[in-house]
Amino acid sequence: MGILEKMRLDNRTAFVTGGARGIGKSIAAALAECGANVAIADIDGQEASATAAELETLGVKAVAVETDVTSPESVEAMMRQMVDIFGGLDIAFCNAGICLNVKASEQTFEEWKKVIDVNLHGVFLTAQAAGRQMIKQGRGGSIINTASMSAHIVNSPQPQCAYNASKAAVIQLTKSLAVEWAEYNIRVNSISPGYIGTELTLNSPALKPLIEEWNRCSPVHRMGRPDELQAIAVYLAGDASSFTTGSDFIIDGAFTCV
Numbered sequence: 100m101g102i103l104e105k106m107r108l109d110n111r112t113a114f115v116t117g118g119a120r121g122i123g124k125s126i127a128a129a130l131a132e133c134g135a136n137v138a139i140a141d142i143d144g145q146e147a148s149a150t151a152a153e154l155e156t157l158g159v160k161a162v163a164v165e166t167d168v169t170s171p172e173s174v175e176a177m178m179r180q181m182v183d184i185f186g187g188l189d190i191a192f193c194n195a196g197i198c199l200n201v202k203a204s205e206q207t208f209e210e211w212k213k214v215i216d217v218n219l220h221g222v223f224l225t226a227q228a229a230g231r232q233m234i235k236q237g238r239g240g241s242i243i244n245t246a247s248m249s250a251h252i253v254n255s256p257q258p259q260c261a262y263n264a265s266k267a268a269v270i271q272l273t274k275s276l277a278v279e280w281a282e283y284n285i286r287v288n289s290i291s292p293g294y295i296g297t298e299l300t301l302n303s304p305a306l307k308p309l310i311e312e313w314n315r316c317s318p319v320h321r322m323g324r325p326d327e328l329q330a331i332a333v334y335l336a337g338d339a340s341s342f343t344t345g346s347d348f349i350i351d352g353a354f355t356c357v
C-alpha cells in the first residue's frame with residue numbers, strides 16, 4: 100500500500116472530544132476529509148451539532164453527542180450511542196481541555212480540581228472507554244490525546260500550574276496505556292501543541308494581552324493555526340503510523356527549543 104493510501108481513513112469511525120470548536124473541530128474535519136465517520140463529543144451540544152452538520156458536507160457521516168468528559172456515565176453513554184450509530188470505533192481523539200490562569204498561592208482547591216477533572220480525568224475516562232471498546236472489537240485502533248507544550252515547559256508570564264501539571268500527566272498516561280494495550284494493537288500517542296489561535300487563547304481576557312509577548316519569544320514569531328495540527332493527527336490515526344505508539348509530538352514552531 101502506498102503512503103498516500105495509508106493516510107486514507109475510509110470507513111473508519113472516530114470520536115473527537117472537545118470537537119465542537121478549535122483544535123478538536125479542525126482535527127475532526129481532517130479525519131472526515133480522509134473518509135472517517137466522526138462523532139463530535141462536546142459539552143456544548145449546540146455547537147457540536149453545528150460542527151457535525153458542517154462535517155457532513157464532506158460526504159461522511161457525522162453526529163453530535165453532548166458529552167461531559169468528566170462524567171463516567173456521560174462518557175459511557177456517548178460510547179454506546181456512537182457504537183449504535185456507527186457500529187464500532189477505530190480512532191479516539193481525547194482532546195477536551197480547559198485552562199485557568201490563577202497564581203498557585205491564590206488558587207482554590209475547587210479551581211485546581213476543575214482543571215485536573217477535565218484535562219486529566221476526562222482524558223482517562225474517554226481513552227478508557229475507547230480502549231475497552233477497541234479491545235472488545237479485537238481489530239486494534241488509534242487513541243490520540245491532546246497534551247500541550249505546557250507538559251514540557253512552564254509558560255510565562257501567565258500562571259497555570261494545574262494546567263501544566265495536568266498536561267504532563269496526560270503524557271505519562273498516554274505512555275502507560277500504550278504499553279498496556281500494545282498486545283491488542285491499540286496505539287496510544289499524544290500531541291503537544293504550542294500556542295494555537297482558538298477561543299481558548301484568542302478570546303481569553305487573561306491570555307489575549309499576552310499574545311504579543313509570546314510571539315516575541317517564539318522563534319517563528321507567531322502562534323499556530325488549528326489546521327497546522329491536522330497532518331499529525333491524520334498520520335497518528337491511520338496505518339501510516341503502525342509502529343508509532345507511546346510517543347508525544349511537540350508541534351510548537353520551536354517555542355520549547357529556546
Ligand SMILES: NC(=O)c1ccc[n+]([C@@H]2O[C@H](COP(=O)([O-])OP(=O)(O)OC[C@H]3O[C@@H](n4cnc5c(N)ncnc54)[C@H](O)[C@@H]3O)[C@@H](O)[C@H]2O)c1
Binds near residue numbers: 118120123167
Ligand atoms: N489553544 C492552544 O494554544 C492550545 C495549546 C496546547 C494545547 N491545547 C489543548 O488543546 C485542546 C483543545 O483546545 P482549544 O484551544 O481547541 O480549546 P477551545 O476552548 O477552543 O475548545 C475546547 C472544547 O472543549 C469543550 N469542552 C470543555 N469542557 C468539556 C467537557 N467537560 N466535556 C466535553 N467537552 C468539553 C468545549 O466546549 C470546547 O468545544 C485542549 O486540551 C487544550 O488544553 C490548546
